[in-house]
Ligand code: HEM
């Protein structure tokens with residue numbers, strides 16, 4: 576009986592938190608927590624919430640400006656505008672490998688990337704090179720004033736076409 | 740003693756002519772003429788700029804063909820890059836509207852601008868080359884083995900920070916080469932796990948634009964040089980602590 580009580584007292588004493596330990600834990604805990612919070616805040620700080628980037632929705636020329644059967648390259652918006660007998664299709668000129676701008680090769684009738692040599696067919700499929708995915712077809716519609724409006728963030732099926 | 744406050748021209752003159760210079764000299768140089776072993780050692784380790792060097796080295800370590808001084812040349816290039824880079828900063832503004840024009844000004848309108856710019860550019864290419872050759876030398880002499888394995892680890896971080904310095908500096912002229920190199924480089928970052936997030940934080944947005952330029956600039960002129968300087972300090976300190984440069988057993 577006596578023995579067990581002694582034991583109990585001992586272990587209680589061991590568990591007892593001394594004033595010194597309490598302050599040490601509080602001090603280190605506070606320091607480490609505030610450091611972790613600062614690092615977290617600094618990391619979050621590096622991700623901007625407001626971007627002053629150009630809108631992904633761009634307005635191009637009048638639908639009547641594009642001749643039937645033509646392929647027009649828009650360099651600043653990095654896209655090709657296909658005008659066929661029924662309407663419009665827009666394909667992104669951003670190479671799916673590492674984002675260089677692909678060229679349209681009149682002679683070979685295909686897209687060729689100058690950076691690492693990826694080749695894409697007229698419908699965007701990869702023919703050769705490091706590009707892992709076909710070129711993206713972009714959503715296009717006509718505005719009330721009969722101009723093309725392309726949404727660069729909206730990828731559509733390769734059969735999608737704006738009928739005019 | 741009595742005439743303590745009386746002005747004595749001779750004494751005053753001799754005080755300023757002889758005692759002050761000697762006092763000044765002694766306050767800076769705290770060892771005797773280096774003709775004894777002790778004073779020779781003191782010469783090195785009482786001087787801030789020399790104390791990083793060992794007082795004594797083994798004979799083979801000063802042979803050019805042992806290290807080809809590749810680490811030393813890397814350090815020299817880093818110092819040259821810091822100085823020339825600091826000067827270029829007086830004319831370069833990290834703005835997409837001004838950067839390219841500033842580079843042209845440095846080349847055509849600023850005295851010695853083209854010289855400084857080329858020193859910085861060639862120095863940068865050189866540093867990437869020498870840091871790599873230095874690593875090869877360390878490998879071929881087996882200098883990465885214990886007790887130097889941790890210094891190899893620091894070396895790897897130095898290699899990476901050298902490459903990042905090169906990469907971030909590449910964007911700053913804001914020319915076609917810069918733009919497409921960073922377009923490609925940032926897209927490579929998006930192939931790693933967490934992909935687009937990495938590209939986003941690297942560029943400070945989704946496009947290579949002002950946000951990306953200022954990020955690369957701050958990394959190039961502040962963060963990376965700071966990290967590199969600190970690590971070079973630790974690196975050289977470790978060479979000393981690991982018993983000087985490696986070599987055949989004594
Ligand atoms: C900014 C880049 C670097 C600088 C300025 C630098 C500088 C130096 C210097 C001055 C030395 C003395 C010996 C010599 O000159 O060869 C040295 C030694 C050494 N470095 Fe580096 N280094 C750099 C990068 C690296 C890299 C990339 C590695 C390997 C991954 C590395 C691993 C070592 C090791 C293990 C030693 C000890 C060699 C020995 O004792 O023989 N360093 N470094």
Ligand code: FES
Pocket residue numbers: 670671672673674675688689690691692693704705706
């Ligand atoms: S970016 Fe087009 S092939 Fe690499």
